[in-house]
Amino acid sequence: MLKLTKRTEYGLIALTHLAQRQGEVVPAREIGDHYPIPRRLLAEVLKDLCNADLVASTRGAHGGYALVRPAQELSLGEIVSALEGAPTVSSCGDENLLHGENSCDVQPICPIRSPLVKIKDKIWQMMLTTSLASLAEPHKPYRSLASQTQANGLVKSSIKSP
Amino acid sequence: MLKLTKRTEYGLIALTHLAQRQGEVVPAREIGDHYPIPRRLLAEVLKDLCNADLVASTRGAHGGYALVRPAQELSLGEIVSALEGAPTVSSCGDENLLHGENSCDVQPICPIRSPLVKIKDKIWQMMLTTSLASLAEPHKPYRSLASQTQANGLVKSSIKSP
DNA sequence: AATTATCGGCACTACTTGAGTGCGGATTGA
DNA sequence: TCAATCCGCACTCAAGTAGTGCCGATAATT
Numbered sequence: 001m002l003k004l005t006k007r008t009e010y011g012l013i014a015l016t017h018l019a020q021r022q023g024e025v026v027p028a029r030e031i032g033d034h035y036p037i038p039r040r041l042l043a044e045v046l047k048d049l050c051n052a053d054l055v056a057s058t059r060g061a062h063g064g065y066a067l068v069r070p071a072q073e074l075s076l077g078e079i080v081s082a083l084e085g086a087p088t089v090s091s092c093g094d095e096n097l098l099h100g101e102n103s104c105d106v107q108p109i110c111p112i113r114s115p116l117v118k119i120k121d122k123i124w125q126m127m128l129t130t131s132l133a134s135l136a137e138p139h140k141p142y143r144s145l146a147s148q149t150q151a152n153g154l155v156k157s158s159i160k161s162p
Numbered sequence: 163m164l165k166l167t168k169r170t171e172y173g174l175i176a177l178t179h180l181a182q183r184q185g186e187v188v189p190a191r192e193i194g195d196h197y198p199i200p201r202r203l204l205a206e207v208l209k210d211l212c213n214a215d216l217v218a219s220t221r222g223a224h225g226g227y228a229l230v231r232p233a234q235e236l237s238l239g240e241i242v243s244a245l246e247g248a249p250t251v252s253s254c255g256d257e258n259l260l261h262g263e264n265s266c267d268v269q270p271i272c273p274i275r276s277p278l279v280k281i282k283d284k285i286w287q288m289m290l291t292t293s294l295a296s297l298a299e300p301h302k303p304y305r306s307l308a309s310q311t312q313a314n315g316l317v318k319s320s321i322k323s324p
Numbered sequence: 325a326a327t328t329a330t331c332g333g334c335a336c337t338a339c340t341t342g343a344g345t346g347c348g349g350a351t352t353g354a
Numbered sequence: 355t356c357a358a359t360c361c362g363c364a365c366t367c368a369a370g371t372a373g374t375g376c377c378g379a380t381a382a383t384t
Contacts, residue, residue, distance in 0.1 A: 001341075005371065057331060063381075064331085116174070135281070167343085169342085169343085189358080205361090209362085212361095221351045221359065221361080223354070225353090
């Protein structure tokens with residue numbers, strides 16, 4: 001439903017925490033102590049971040065995790081990719097496109113494929129150009145899009161209640 | 163997993179089709195004939211679009227659906243809202259926020275709430291400022307974000323395979 | 325050498341959501 | 355009357371998400 005998973009949420013919490021102690025090795029236990037996150041799941045998430053080379057792990061006593069790069073050089077896109085795969089918008093926008101521009105199951109007359117790809121690209125662009133640091137800083141403006149007025153008169157009572 | 167549903171995909175197909183015959187009443191059957199979409203599902207989607215007042219329905223023989231507004235004044239955000247609810251990014255970004263800024267289940271010490279809201283807002287802003295018409299037009303540029311370079315050196319081999 | 329704290333990997337259950345379908349009823353034009 | 359259309363309810367099936375359990379491997383401390 002166009003939402004990030006809990007894994008990503010927990011990952012962002014963990015990475016933000018690691019960013020505050022940049023370079024230091026922090027055990028997962030410490031992160032788990034600070035936030036109401038299931039410890040076991042947090043460990044799972046950190047493992048994935050480690051496999052994606054976003055954090056480095058040290059084993060044994062006094063072990064833990066540390067950011068590999070400073071938060072300014074960590075993009076939201078990388079984090080999301082590591083924890084739930086690159087964002088796709090629908091069937092058409094899947095990794096099919098990454099491997100040769102066809103194999104869409106709605107192939108011959110799909111007037112929507114291009115639009116879906118556009119949407120996916122927009123979201124993806126945003127994520128690649130958004131750093132972890134900019135998300136963590138509370139007062140950073142992000143109004144680059146708010147000035148656009150392509151379509152207007154929107155957002156009436158059309159919000160569907162869950 | 164941060165993707166739009168099939169419902170939205172089918173909805174965009176239908177709306178694009180209706181846009182091409184702007185004002186005319188088009189039966190769902192005609193749309194179903196043109197694209198490989200399960201007819202029954204398409205009807206479901208059109209019903210939702212009708213309930214959201216994005217299309218108008220005419221019953222009886224020679225009935226069908228028609229766009230209520232021109233495609234230039236239909237935002238992607240409205241369509242997504244009608245078909246799968248307003249986009250949320252995670253538990254924190256839910257409709258809780260719409261009703262008074264608290265009741266987040268990770269309340270007191272959640273350094274990630276603000277970031278998640280930022281992400282949601284960015285996506286939502288993009289959708290509200292993107293019209294159906296701009297998605298349907300094949301050659302429309304949408305590079306307003308591509309020039310940004312907050313974070314760089316990204317998208318290495320960190321794309322997780324499904 | 326034993327202990328303890330940490331990460332690593334496998335596999336499993338329960339729950340939620342999404343995709344798709346069936347059926348009969350109501351409305352309207354021919 | 356008949357046929358084409360929209361309308362509404364409810365249901366199954368598959369896939370993804372959240373969360374947990376267990377035990378082994380590693381390394382510092384004692």
